Amino acid sequence: MRTTIGLILTLLVLVSPSGVALAQGGSPANTSVKIVDPVGRTVGNATFTPTPNGAVEVQVAVAGFDPGPGGDHRLAITDVGRCESKNLQSAGDEVAVLPPIQFYPNGSATYQRTTERFTLDTLHDPSGSTLIIYAGTNPDSDRIGCAVIFAAESGTPPTGATEIYKQSPWWPYLSAHINDQSPPDIVGGPIELQLTQESGVATWVFPGPRQLDPTIFGTVDDPKATEAPPVILGAPMKIRTALPDGTFVTNVPTPFSNMFAVTQGAMNSVHMAVVDATATDGATTKDKIDFVATFEAPGGKGVYRIEVQKPAAHGWFIPTAGGVATNFIQHGITKWGTQLMPTEFDYVGFWGLGDIYLNDQKIDQNRLVHVMLTEFVRKNPYDLVFDAEVNPKARHLHVIVPPFTPKGQSSPVKTGFMLPNGMEQPFFHVMFPGIQVTAGARSTK
Incomplete structure (x- = not known):
């Protein structure tokens, strides 16, 4: 195996789809807060202490939960400083896990x-912030502990933590489709495609900032594409930093950076067979996915495998077109998918649920997986381009396992890959340039 590391920052931090902005100045002094349970009973306290290198030390002490919830429990920061409702949903959506x-x-x-x-x-903004303890390790489990770190200012609207997808401008359209029991077929279909790469190159993308294309995101004088959810769709102002030329760069790490590692070997392979039969989102789909990708981790740290057989019949914050879509334009100016990716022609793309393996051991399951064969959107050394630089004469396959659930809740992928700062990379974004395609209309007889 040959590995080339490109433009890796000395400090890589984890991405959150809700986008915690990085501080530009000094942090407040120590903050100590009480932790309450869903009925308002004080069960402990939490302390947040800034460190000289810009990190935060988090200390928690709780007692008195009955019955005792032994074992590991999810711990997260949310984006509204409230602990009011009995189910603690008033605390808002996760911004960091x-x-x-x-x-x-x-x-x-x-x-x-x-x-x-x-x-x-970053936690001290008008909407405030909260520490949440869950009954289990899943973001859908009950919230059993809540500590207001900074209180929400008067007038901050309530938010539903399980409904972040309703922030999407696509939601009205999607809500009209997700219960459709008989979505229409594509015109002239079904279409069956097979994509393969037997061996060769795979490029692994690390977390990092994304310089924002002014065509999509505007300038300081005329900002655009500020839609929520952050990173999932757009780039609200709180996750941007202005550059001297009036354009922007994200101040949070993203899966769409210029930091990468290239591996080359027999294990970098893709076998993908899909059927595009259903035209629109719905409760059911005729689309089919049979997908297996293997790739070597940077530095020889193991071999990963991603398997997908279940298409996502509908999306929650963007359409999935039944799970598989062919010959369409996505991302960028279309707002179909994150605008942090450039506008690009997709020969085929799918959204499905899959399992993750490391050295043949399953390490995560039922993850949202997005795969697309697109025009080439990188330039030397491996910078993600702006719209005007997209290369229509070449193509590559993207395999993306994002750090959130299908409904947009924060859920870092269990990659097992440790970054230089000692934290686990929370997503996969891997590209394969050697894809061969066989496609044609599928007989309906």
Whole structure:
């Protein structure tokens, strides 16, 4: 295997789809807050202490949960400083996920971790912020503990933590389709395609900033594409930093950076067979996916495999066209998918649910997976281009496993790949340039 590391920052931090902005100045002093349960009973306290290198030390001590919820529990920061409702949904949506907190069988726990996923400055905005403890490790589990880090200012609207997808401008359209039990067929279809790469190059993308194309995102004088959810679709102003020329760069790391590693070997392979039969989103689909991609990790740190057989019949924040779509334009100015990717022609793309393996051991499952064969959108050394630089004469396959659930909730992928800062990379974005395609109309007889 040959590995080339390109433009890796000395500090890589994890991406959150809700986009915690990085602090530009000093952080507030220590912040200590009480933790309450869903009925308002005080069950502990949490302390947030800035460190000299810009990180935050998080300390938690809780007791008195009955019955005792032993084992690992999800711990997250949310984007509204409230602990009002009985189910604690008033605290809003996740913006950062911390390593889990481990409870003893008696319902108590102590916790101390240092994190670079946020600063106190980034949590101290008008909507406030909250620390949430969950009943389990899944973001859909009940919220059992809540601590207001910074209170929401008066007038901040309530938010539903499980409904981040309703922020999407696509939601009205999608809501009219997701319960359709008989979505229409594509005209002239079905179309069956087979894509293969037997061996060769795979390019792994690391977390990093994305310079924003002024065609899509505007300038300081005329900002555009500020839609939420951040990174999932657009780039609200809070995740941007202005550059001297009046354009922007993200101030959060993203899966769409210029930082990469190239591996080459027999394990970098793709076998993909899809059928595009259903035209629109719906409750059911006739689309088919049979997908297996393997690729070597940078530095020889193992071999990954991603398998997908289940198409996503409908999307929650963008359309999926039944799971498989062919011959369409996506991303960028279309707003079909994240605008951080350039506008690009897709020969074929799919959205499905898949499982992740490392060295033949399953490490994550039922993950949202997006795969697309597109025009070439990189330039030397491997910079992600603006719209005016897209290369229509070449193409490559993108395999993306994002750090959020199909409904847009924060959910880092269990990649097992540790970054230089000691944190786990929370997504996959891997590209294969050696794809061969066989396609044609599928007989309906």
